[in-house]
Amino acid sequence: GPKEQASDYANYFCSYASxxxxxxxxxxxxxxxxxxxxxTDNAELFAGKRVLDVGTGSGILALWAAKAGAxxxxxxxxxxxxxxxxxxxxxxxxEGVVEVIQCSVEDLKLDAxxxxxxxxxxxxxxxxxxxxxxxxxxxxxxxxxxxxxxPSRCTMMWGLVNDEQDRxxxxxxxxxxxxxxxxxxxxxxxxxxxxxxVLEAVYEEEQRGYYIxxxxxxxxxxxxxxxxxxxxxTFDMHTCTLxxxxxxxxxxxxxxxxxxxRVSGFAGWFTADFHGTEANPCPCxxxxxxxxxxxxxxxxxxxxxxxVPHDVVGGGKVExxxxxxxxxxxxxxxxxxxxxxxxxxxxxxxxPLVSVKYAMP
Amino acid sequence: GPKEQASDYANYFCSYASxxxxxxxxxxxxxxxxxxxxxTDNAELFAGKRVLDVGTGSGILALWAAKAGAxxxxxxxxxxxxxxxxxxxxxxxxEGVVEVIQCSVEDLKLDAxxxxxxxxxxxxxxxxxxxxxxxxxxxxxxxxxxxxxxPSRCTMMWGLVNDEQDRxxxxxxxxxxxxxxxxxxxxxxxxxxxxxxVLEAVYEEEQRGYYIxxxxxxxxxxxxxxxxxxxxxTFDMHTCTLxxxxxxxxxxxxxxxxxxxRVSGFAGWFTADFHGTEANPCPCxxxxxxxxxxxxxxxxxxxxxxxVPHDVVGGGKVExxxxxxxxxxxxxxxxxxxxxxxxxxxxxxxxPLVSVKYAMP
Ligand SMILES: Nc1ncnc2c1ncn2[C@@H]1O[C@H](CSCC[C@H](N)C(=O)O)[C@@H](O)[C@H]1O
Ligand SMILES: Nc1ncnc2c1ncn2[C@@H]1O[C@H](CSCC[C@H](N)C(=O)O)[C@@H](O)[C@H]1O
Numbered sequence: 001g002p003k004e005q006a007s008d009y010a011n012y013f014c015s016y017a018s019x020x021x022x023x024x025x026x027x028x029x030x031x032x033x034x035x036x037x038x039x040t041d042n043a044e045l046f047a048g049k050r051v052l053d054v055g056t057g058s059g060i061l062a063l064w065a066a067k068a069g070a071x072x073x074x075x076x077x078x079x080x081x082x083x084x085x086x087x088x089x090x091x092x093x094x095e096g097v098v099e100v101i102q103c104s105v106e107d108l109k110l111d112a113x114x115x116x117x118x119x120x121x122x123x124x125x126x127x128x129x130x131x132x133x134x135x136x137x138x139x140x141x142x143x144x145x146x147x148x149x150x151p152s153r154c155t156m157m158w159g160l161v162n163d164e165q166d167r168x169x170x171x172x173x174x175x176x177x178x179x180x181x182x183x184x185x186x187x188x189x190x191x192x193x194x195x196x197x198v199l200e201a202v203y204e205e206e207q208r209g210y211y212i213x214x215x216x217x218x219x220x221x222x223x224x225x226x227x228x229x230x231x232x233x234t235f236d237m238h239t240c241t242l243x244x245x246x247x248x249x250x251x252x253x254x255x256x257x258x259x260x261x262r263v264s265g266f267a268g269w270f271t272a273d274f275h276g277t278e279a280n281p282c283p284c285x286x287x288x289x290x291x292x293x294x295x296x297x298x299x300x301x302x303x304x305x306x307x308v309p310h311d312v313v314g315g316g317k318v319e320x321x322x323x324x325x326x327x328x329x330x331x332x333x334x335x336x337x338x339x340x341x342x343x344x345x346x347x348x349x350x351x352p353l354v355s356v357k358y359a360m361p
Numbered sequence: 362g363p364k365e366q367a368s369d370y371a372n373y374f375c376s377y378a379s380x381x382x383x384x385x386x387x388x389x390x391x392x393x394x395x396x397x398x399x400x401t402d403n404a405e406l407f408a409g410k411r412v413l414d415v416g417t418g419s420g421i422l423a424l425w426a427a428k429a430g431a432x433x434x435x436x437x438x439x440x441x442x443x444x445x446x447x448x449x450x451x452x453x454x455x456e457g458v459v460e461v462i463q464c465s466v467e468d469l470k471l472d473a474x475x476x477x478x479x480x481x482x483x484x485x486x487x488x489x490x491x492x493x494x495x496x497x498x499x500x501x502x503x504x505x506x507x508x509x510x511x512p513s514r515c516t517m518m519w520g521l522v523n524d525e526q527d528r529x530x531x532x533x534x535x536x537x538x539x540x541x542x543x544x545x546x547x548x549x550x551x552x553x554x555x556x557x558x559v560l561e562a563v564y565e566e567e568q569r570g571y572y573i574x575x576x577x578x579x580x581x582x583x584x585x586x587x588x589x590x591x592x593x594x595t596f597d598m599h600t601c602t603l604x605x606x607x608x609x610x611x612x613x614x615x616x617x618x619x620x621x622x623r624v625s626g627f628a629g630w631f632t633a634d635f636h637g638t639e640a641n642p643c644p645c646x647x648x649x650x651x652x653x654x655x656x657x658x659x660x661x662x663x664x665x666x667x668x669v670p671h672d673v674v675g676g677g678k679v680e681x682x683x684x685x686x687x688x689x690x691x692x693x694x695x696x697x698x699x700x701x702x703x704x705x706x707x708x709x710x711x712x713p714l715v716s717v718k719y720a721m722p
Contacts, residue, residue, distance in 0.1 A: 003367035010368035019564045020571075027545055029552075036553050063555055084560055091559040184388055191390075192397050194424055198452040199445055203380045210381075 009078075009104075012129070012332055017079040022058045025120070028298040034288035035061055035120065038150055038274035041284035043068035045148065045276065046116065052076065054105050054119035054138050055131065059085030059098065061118050066097040073098045074114065076105045076138075105138045113142050118150040124217070125302045126156045126270035127324060128360060130332045132235075132245045139237070148280060149237035151272040156248065157291055159229040160255050160318055161220060164264040167305040174211035178204060215302040215336065215360045220267060220292035226312075227255045229291065232268070232322055238277060247334065248324040256317040263310040263318055266338065267292070267301040304338060304358050315345030320353065327359070334360045370439075370465075373490070373693055378440040383419045386481070389659040395649035396422055396481065399511055399635035402645035404429035406509065406637065407477065413437065415466050415480035415499050416492065420446030420459065422479050427458040434459045435475065437466045437499075466499045474503050479511040485578070486663045487517045487631035488685060489721060491693045493596075493606045500598070509641060510598035512633040517609065518652055520590040521616050521679055522581060525625040528666040535572035539565060576663040576697065576721045581628060581653035587673075588618045590652065593629070593683055599638060608695065609685040617678040624673055626666040627683075627699065628653070665699060665719050676706030681714065688720070695721045 015021045025031065039046065039061070047069035053062040056075035062085070065073045075098050077085055082102035089098040101108065117139055123129035139149065181203055185196045233248045257263075271289045276282040290299040310318055320340035327333045336358045342350040376382045386392065400407065400422070408430035414423040417436035423446070426434045436459050438446055443463035450459040462469065478500055484490035500510065542564055546557045594609045618624075632650040637643040651660040671679055681701035688694045697719045703712040 003363060006364035007368040007371035011371065019560060019567050023542075023545060023564070026549065032553060058560070060553070060555060064553070067554065084563055087559050088555070088557070092556055181384075184384060188387065192393060192421070192425070193428065194421060194449070195453055196449070198448050199380060199419070202445055203384070206380050 008330075008332065013079050016057065017081055019058075019081070019084065022081060024298055026058060026060060028296075030288060030290075030294060030297045031120070034272070034274070034286050035118075035150075036064060037284065038282070038286040039064040039068050039118070041286070042274070042276075042282045044283065045280070046070045049115040050074075050112070051116045051118060052110075052114040052138065052142055054117060054135050055121060056085050056100065057081055057120075059088045059100060061120060062098045062100075063089060063092055063094055065116070065118055066094040070097060070116075074108075074110060075100045076108055077102060078104050105134050108138065108142070110142060113144045114147065115144055116148045116150065117143055122154065122270060122272060122299070124299055125215075125268040125324070125334070125336075125360060126154055126235075127245070127247065127334055128332070130245075130326070133242060135237075136240065136242050136245060146277070146279060148276055150274050151288070152237050152275045152277065152282075153234060153273040154237065155234045155271045155273075156232040156324075157229045157269050157271060158232045158253055158255075158322060159267045159292070160226040160257070160261075160263045161224050161267045161292075161303060162226060162262055162264050163218065163220065163224055163303060164262060164309065166216070166218065166303070167264045167309070170211050170216070170305060174207055177207045177211070209359065212305070212307065213356065213358050215268070215304045215358050217300045218267070218303045219296055219300045220303070222293045225267070225292050226261045226263060227257045230255055232324075247326055248322065250321045250323040250337070252319075252321055254317055254319040257312045257314060259314040261312050261314075263306065263312055263342075265303050265305040266340075267303050268336070269299065269301045302360055304336060306340075307354075307356070310340075310342040310351060312342055313344055313350065316350065317343050319343050336360055369691075369693065374440050377418065378442055380419075380442070380445065383442060385659055387419060387421060389657075391649060391651075391655060391658045392481070395633070395635070395647050396479075396511075397425060398645065399643070399647040400425040400429050400479070402647070403635070403637075403643045405644065406641070407431045410476040411435075411473070412477045412479060413471075413475040413499065413503055415478060415496050416482060417446050417461065418442055418481075420449045420461060422481060423459045423461075424450060424453055424455055426477075426479055427455040431458060431477075435469075435471060436461045437469055438463060439465050466495050469499070469503070471503060474505045475508065476505055477509045477511065478504055483515065483631060483633060483660070485660055486576075486629040486685070486695070486697075486721060487515055487596075488606070488608065488695055489693070491606075491687070494603060496598075497601065497603050497606060507638070507640060509637055511635050512598060512649070513636045513638065513643075514595060514597050514634040516595045516632045516634075517593040517685075518590045518630050518632060519593045519614055519616075519683060520628045520630075520653070521587040521618070521622075521624045522585050522628045522653075522664060523587060523623055523625050524579065524581065524585055524664060525623060525670065527577070527579065527664070528625045528670070531572050531577070531666060535568060538568045538572070570720065573666070573668065574717065574719050576629070576665045576719050578661045579628070579664045580657055580661045581664070583654045586628070586653050587622045587624060588616045591616055593685075608687055609683065611682045611684040611698070613682055615678055615680040618673045618675060620675040622673050622675075624667065624671040624679055624703075626664050627701075628662040628664050629697070630660065630662045663721055665697060667701075668715075668717070671701075671703040671712060673703055674705055674711065677711065678704050680704050697721055
């Protein structure tokens with residue numbers, strides 16, 4: 001309802017209204033390089049075309065599209081950042097081409113459809129923030145048949161990792177917070193005559209949720225990834241439906257390891273391709289990867305720590321499933337349900353199947 | 362309207378729904394001691410009385426009121442913390458006396474008025490969070506004539522401070538963030554062909570707002586307070602109106618210093634008295650001070666740094682005004698407008714009058 005939307009918008013858009021936050025994205029050079037190449041190196045696709053930039057923020061992508069030769073760029077932004085984008089566009093001499101429109105893209109009115117949609121909508125582990133919903137709606141409403149999406153395809157990746165130090169320090173913090181609780185309980189009884197025992201389980205659950213059953217942002221080193229990353233799901237931006245982008249149904253993932261290794265957790269990230277379509281491929285295809293093989297991006301990776309690490313025997317594997325579901329209370333956030341077991345080279349289980357639900361905060 | 366209320370509630374109540382946050386309050390021993398003494402040492406006032414606890418959280422105050430002999434305690438809490446409070450009450454044997462009611466106190470329905478209202482509604486520098494509005498509404502609707510408020514009176518305090526190190530480090534951070542901007546601007550022009558100059562003033566304003574024109578939480582040492590703290594405003598909880606609690610109109614504050622001193626800023630905090638009324642005074646009056654003279658409370662003090670410190674000459678003073686106004690975008694937050702000058706012992710101005718508006722985040 002409108003009340004839910006109001007509080008969603010208040011929470012979600014708040015950070016994007018600050019230039020500080022926009023600058024964090026604008027100084028993410030892998031992100032910038034990928035979009036810049038995708039647009040400028042494929043300028044011939046933009047020449048004379050009508051373009052829509054969904055969530056223009058500072059206006060950067062719209063400006064590049066205009067410089068690449070677009071005849072018209074509609075740059076849509078919900079927050080007051082739209083005013084800054086408008087001024088940036090003017091000062092960079094593209095007032096005649098880029099039209100900044102401040103509204104939710106869901107409320108956009110154009111006189112005709114567009115040939116290309118550009119957008120940087122991706123969140124942690126691709127889906128977080130659920131801005132993809134807005135993109136799909138904009139595409140279904142405003143892209144001509146056969147039009148192009150930039151990016152054209154996005155893939156959720158999954159890897160085994162060893163970051164045992166971080167895993168242990170999170171466990172330590174959890175233990176410390178529970179020790180605090182025990183002193184608190186003692187003091188409250190002694191000084192204030194109230195027995196807090198009945199709330200202990202709730203507190204423990206809350207803290208476990210925070211330290212143990214949540215994923216964490218990390219900038220992993222490529223040496224921390226064990227074996228080959230697996231594809232969880234691929235979204236074709238030209239065809240994916242609102243239903244497709246709700247999340248990921250339970251999907252099998254099995255990652256074999258050639259050598260003995262301690263697996264302390266999983267990591268999720270994404271790649272974004274700028275390839276055009278089969279009918280209209282990009283002359284210079286570009287891929288943006290936010291994986292550990294590639295150095296810093298502001299997305300980093302989401303790490304899901306195991307409660308007990310798997311000591312995998314060389315030739316064995318970690319096998320299981322992953323599902324990614326929207327949280328009921330906040331559709332922009334996700335839970336990641338992981339089932340996993342340690343399998344020996346013989347095919348026998350080295351561990352029972354463990355099933356854990358993590359929140360991605 | 363209902364949309365504004367929905368997003369206000371979503372933002373405001375979120376943290377209070379976590380036991381972690383409630384525990385932070387429950388381990389604030391000055392806070393706990395003050396309320397505990399105010400209720401238990403004045404048990405005779407509670408004996409056989411009907412009590413309302415506005416915002417019961419974990420239920421702690423309601424429990425104490427019951428133990429002090431109240432015949433009935435209505436413990437009202439908006440968040441799901443109400444469930445925990447209910448269980449805590451039961452396990453501590455007060456089910457028959459304390460009734461936990463989950464609702465906004467604005468929507469409360471009782472069969473009759475109450476004799477006493479207890480509440481811990483105070484925010485940073487007293488007014489932050491604006492929960493006092495809810496208390497005043499509850500009092501006007503549910504307190505019997507001549508009934509008692511716990512606390513009975515709250516006072517906003519104001520002091521001169523020297524925390525030059527912190528002031529300088531905030532200024533350094535501001536300088537660093539602007540240096541970052543200049544490199545960013547250079548790189549964006551060089552690598553991506555976009556001139557960001559037009560956004561520089563906006564970025565500077567945003568960062569100045571954050572580092573320079575905001576107050577900060579601090580736990581000041583009593584030695585850092587210069588001269589005698591001044592009273593900004595006193596609220597009598599029995600009589601203050603919704604209009605009174607909107608903020609503080611421009612109020613004169615003049616603080617003389619006996620010795621030469623460098624004033625690097627101002628600090629705001631509050632005291633809360635549990636004194637009852639003239640007709641019905643507390644046998645054991647209690648005062649809670651959150652000032653630097655008293656050691657840690659979770660409220661600490663709000664510090665407002667000067668851009669240029671005042672070197673006050675012994676026998677001189679810092680003179681000016683303070684006004685506290687609600688922010689338009691979020692009525693639970695406040696701006697603090699300070700005018701100040703350095704005055705010599707002769708009465709001549711040592712500095713011009715400076716006028717600055719700080720946000721209290
Ligand atoms: N439904 C919607 N309608 C309009 N703008 C939206 C939107 N959902 C998200 N946004 C905006 O989309 C932007 C995503 S961040 C990307 C900003 C910019 N395109 C860049 O690449 O640097 C944010 O500024 C956010 O406010
Ligand atoms: N309008 C309102 N109606 C009901 N509860 C409210 C309220 N405004 C704030 N609250 C609740 O008031 C509490 C204030 S914090 C104090 C908690 C508790 N009385 C203690 O002293 O430890 C929070 O739990 C908050 O959720």
